Amino acid sequence: MMEFTLVNFLLFMVNCVLSNNFIFSRYLGCCPFLGVSSKVETAAGMGVAVTFVMGLASLMTYIVYYYVLVPLGLQYLDTISFILVIAALVQFVEMFLKKSVPALYRALGIYLPLITTNCAVLGVTLLNISDQYNMLWSVLNGVFGALGFLLAIVLMAGARERLESSNIPKAFKGFPISLVIAGLMSVAFLGFTGLVH
Amino acid sequence: MNTTAILSAVAVLGGLGVLFGLVLTFADKAFAVPVDERYARVREVVAGANCGACGYAGCDAYAAAVVTGEASITACTPGGQKTFDALAEIMGENAVAVAPEVAKLLCQGEDGVVKSRYDYQGTPSCHEATQLAGGPTACAWGCVGYGDCVKACQFDAMKIENGIVFIDENKCTACQLCVPECPRSLIKMLPRAAKVTVRCLNAANAKDAMAACSKACIACKRCEKACEYDAIHVIGNCAVIDPEKCTLCGECVKVCPTKCITQQA
Numbered sequence: 001m002m003e004f005t006l007v008n009f010l011l012f013m014v015n016c017v018l019s020n021n022f023i024f025s026r027y028l029g030c031c032p033f034l035g036v037s038s039k040v041e042t043a044a045g046m047g048v049a050v051t052f053v054m055g056l057a058s059l060m061t062y063i064v065y066y067y068v069l070v071p072l073g074l075q076y077l078d079t080i081s082f083i084l085v086i087a088a089l090v091q092f093v094e095m096f097l098k099k100s101v102p103a104l105y106r107a108l109g110i111y112l113p114l115i116t117t118n119c120a121v122l123g124v125t126l127l128n129i130s131d132q133y134n135m136l137w138s139v140l141n142g143v144f145g146a147l148g149f150l151l152a153i154v155l156m157a158g159a160r161e162r163l164e165s166s167n168i169p170k171a172f173k174g175f176p177i178s179l180v181i182a183g184l185m186s187v188a189f190l191g192f193t194g195l196v197h
Numbered sequence: 198m199n200t201t202a203i204l205s206a207v208a209v210l211g212g213l214g215v216l217f218g219l220v221l222t223f224a225d226k227a228f229a230v231p232v233d234e235r236y237a238r239v240r241e242v243v244a245g246a247n248c249g250a251c252g253y254a255g256c257d258a259y260a261a262a263v264v265t266g267e268a269s270i271t272a273c274t275p276g277g278q279k280t281f282d283a284l285a286e287i288m289g290e291n292a293v294a295v296a297p298e299v300a301k302l303l304c305q306g307e308d309g310v311v312k313s314r315y316d317y318q319g320t321p322s323c324h325e326a327t328q329l330a331g332g333p334t335a336c337a338w339g340c341v342g343y344g345d346c347v348k349a350c351q352f353d354a355m356k357i358e359n360g361i362v363f364i365d366e367n368k369c370t371a372c373q374l375c376v377p378e379c380p381r382s383l384i385k386m387l388p389r390a391a392k393v394t395v396r397c398l399n400a401a402n403a404k405d406a407m408a409a410c411s412k413a414c415i416a417c418k419r420c421e422k423a424c425e426y427d428a429i430h431v432i433g434n435c436a437v438i439d440p441e442k443c444t445l446c447g448e449c450v451k452v453c454p455t456k457c458i459t460q461q462a
Binding site: 064068069072073074077080081084085087088091092095096098099100102 | 202205220224225
């Protein structure tokens with residue numbers, strides 16, 4: 001287990017956000033990445049919501065796994081119980097946003113419940129377990145992973161906003177050109193591989 | 198069989214579920230958002246057809262916009278006067294009387310009345326047909342009868358009869374969804390009370406109009422002279438009635454040589 005030092009912390013951050021970006025190198029969370037990336041504002045909102053949920057989910061699943069499942073020898077229930085935790089958490093976040101940030105709630109619309117089935121969230125919780133992070137690194141992994149997602153989705157939304165006003169062949173308009181851009185961005189992020197060991 | 202393992206798995210998952218359920222129940226109370234109680238009532242009195250005539254995404258969106266005072270209470274035309282009155286009562290606004298309108302097809306070019314320029318055998322769509330060499334009807338203003346408007350109607354008020362559109366005025370809700378569909382802009386919203394209508398938009402000169410269709414307006418101006426109320430005028434080779442001045446006397450209908458002016462009972 002890594003010791004918590006500033007160097008480790010920064011390396012871990014670069015690793016999570018750039019090298020092992022959830023979208024571009026793990027290919028997790030692609031649904032909202034394509035679905036909510038038409039406007040920078042909503043994309044950033046979605047990214048923040050995912051960050052919040054991934055951080056909290058990492059914490060909650062850590063507690064559930066190491067304080068409930070491991071003592072009872074029920075490690076094999078990790079996936080299903082994590083889904084349960086995440087679903088409840090997203091419901092909670094939805095209620096919280098509805099009350100406290102109604103503008104964001106309206107902007108995220110149907111995508112907020114989609115976080116429930118977002119594989120990036122489930123993915124990070126399962127990776128925390130398989131990488132044997134402790135509670136602190138788990139939460140950091142969740143938050144930084146989600147920040148990588150935020151970076152990816154905001155970059156994508158920025159590119160798509162520019163595309164709106166550019167002259168694209170009709171056959172590529174809309175979704176096709178978005179997929180092409182996603183592929184190019186993924187190739188660009190490949191350059192970060194091996195940046196941190 | 199290891200019963201304990203099964204039971205403990207059930208107990209753990211069930212326990213987690215119950216725990217989260219309780220937390221969420223509590224959160225639901227703690228984060229309850231007061232919903233405007235008028236919303237449910239507004240949602241109930243609007244027509245509920247989700248037709249989009251009001252300009253909103255559906256009846257839910259319209260109801261929400263009415264409650265916030267953003268939308269006019271007279272936008273739900275399918276609901277008609279009944280809905281306007283009910284909304285006025287709920288919103289505490291003054292009731293508004295809106296003259297009920299109806300969609301009318303300004304063409305009588307049935308099969309046999311209007312001449313055909315060619316035999317169109319393409320996709321049965323008015324837009325497509327009118328794109329092909331100016332359309333299959335001899336009259337460039339007339340109904341081609343492939344029913345693009347019929348497809349848009351959500352109230353079963355339109356059908357194709359004898360090659361042109363027939364609008365059942367009892368079923369028409371004045372939602373106007375058909376109006377933009379007509380490539381020749383033949384459907385006009387007119388007050389229900391305006392029973393006398395010039396059913397033609399032909400702007401060609403008399404000779405060409407007559408050659409194309411036996412019920413075309415030939416701009417002879419007999420109706421203008423017959424009208425005592427200054428309600429009908431020939432504008433751009435075609436007669437137009439001003440519904441506000443028209444007294445439904447029917448004099449123009451009697452003098453019209455091509456019977457392009459009609460009077461409903």
